[in-house]
Amino acid sequence: MARVLTGGADAPGRAPAARRRPRSPRPAVRAALLGYLAVRAAGVLLLAGWAGPAGAAHRLDGMWDAHWYRQIALHGYAGTPPVPGPHGPYEAYAFFPGYPLLLRAAALLLPAGAAALAVAWAASLAAAWGIFAVAARLYGDRAGVCAAVLWGVLPYAVVESAAYSEALFTALAAWSVHAALRRRWVAAGLLCAAAGLTRPTGIALALAVAAAALLEWARPGAAGRRDPRALAAAALAPLGCAGFVAWVGWRKGRWDGYFRVQDAWQSRFDSGRSTLLALRRLLTAAEPVWLADAVTAGTLLAAVLLLVLSALRRQPPVLLLYSAAMLALALGDAAYFTSRARFLLPAFGLLLPLATALARTRGRAVPAVLLGAAALLSAAYGGHVVLVYPDAP
Secondary structure (H helix, E strand, O other), rough: OOOHHHHHOOOOOOOHHHHHHOOOOHHHHHHHHHHHHHHHHHHHHHHHHHHHHHHHOOOOHHHHHHHHHHHHHHHHHOOOOOOOOOEEEHHHHHOOHHHHHHHHHOOOOHHHHHHHHHHHHHHHHHHHHHHHHHHHHHHOHHHHHHHHHHEEEEHHHHHOOOOOOHHEEEHHHHHHHHHHHHHOHHHHHHHHHHOOOOOOOOOOHHHHHHHHHHHHOOOOOOOOOOOHHHHHHHHOOOOOHHHHHHHHHHHHHHOHHHHHHHHHHHHEEEHHHHHHHHHHHHOOOOOOOOHHHHHHHHHHHHEEEEEEEHHHOOOOHHHHHHHHHHHHHHHHHHHOOOOOHHOOOHHHHHHHHHHHHHHHHHHHHHHHHHHHHHHHHHHHHHHHHOOOOOOOO
């Protein structure tokens, strides 16, 4: 068995190892990716049955933020005109460039809508693989498979199949965390910088990676030497996010230009005041409650509980800090309430307590039934969010 797992020596009559075809990924990786594909395919197929294939594609590649990303990819920031809003003009500078750049490259080969979905779907697979890699490294392959599939059945998992930037950010974040866990600090810093060019929540990942890298640098090795690569990671981690914010400030002629652009969306950090007011209104106001508001409130409360469980399980600092920073940004943002659940999609570390619990169950029937039921609920709710709910997910 050891010879099979490690490759062993060349058997008589077989080609030398250097000339053989590369071996396929280990079975657990395939199980994670196939499981993730299955649950997301269920969501997309339900949308197609609900709105028709053309209607579903139109919503997934053109709704809300997806429209902005496509305009930036095709026309650039300066070529995308502002849209009047009640709190000021909505401007393209609010959106980070990582996803539009990949979309622009893919649009050289595909129509814009297909390119947008191709990039998002490829990124979602890379994210599922990264989530598997982190969970498997910490808790074993079975937990890795459960974590990847769990990410695909979250209430707002429909966004993973839309032309949004969450999937790309999650992929870069997961592989950055994985590199940090393996102490490949330069790779962790570079991946973190790339994630910072994808979404403003890149600051949460940068804080986590930089802090973990500085902790590593502060501990001398066996020979009494500090690892300079950890210090390099701490310097690289914030460059993407800080660089884009600085560029927008330069384009707008003021250092806080990016934050003034965000004023139109009322997106600012208010330490949770808006979230508390929204929760209070849900509980006390004598008015109808949208399903999306109730799901968002439940998601936030579950995230707080899962963060506590993650801390009790003593997750590695880089992962725990990342989850905590993502949750703090989601709770502390003043933008409209339902966006908070979507902001938490990349916080995959919060799924690991659930993934390990599923992995400990005997046999495969219980996890399969639970994840299958969650996939159906996620697909149905995704259809509601995309086709019924009047605001952006």
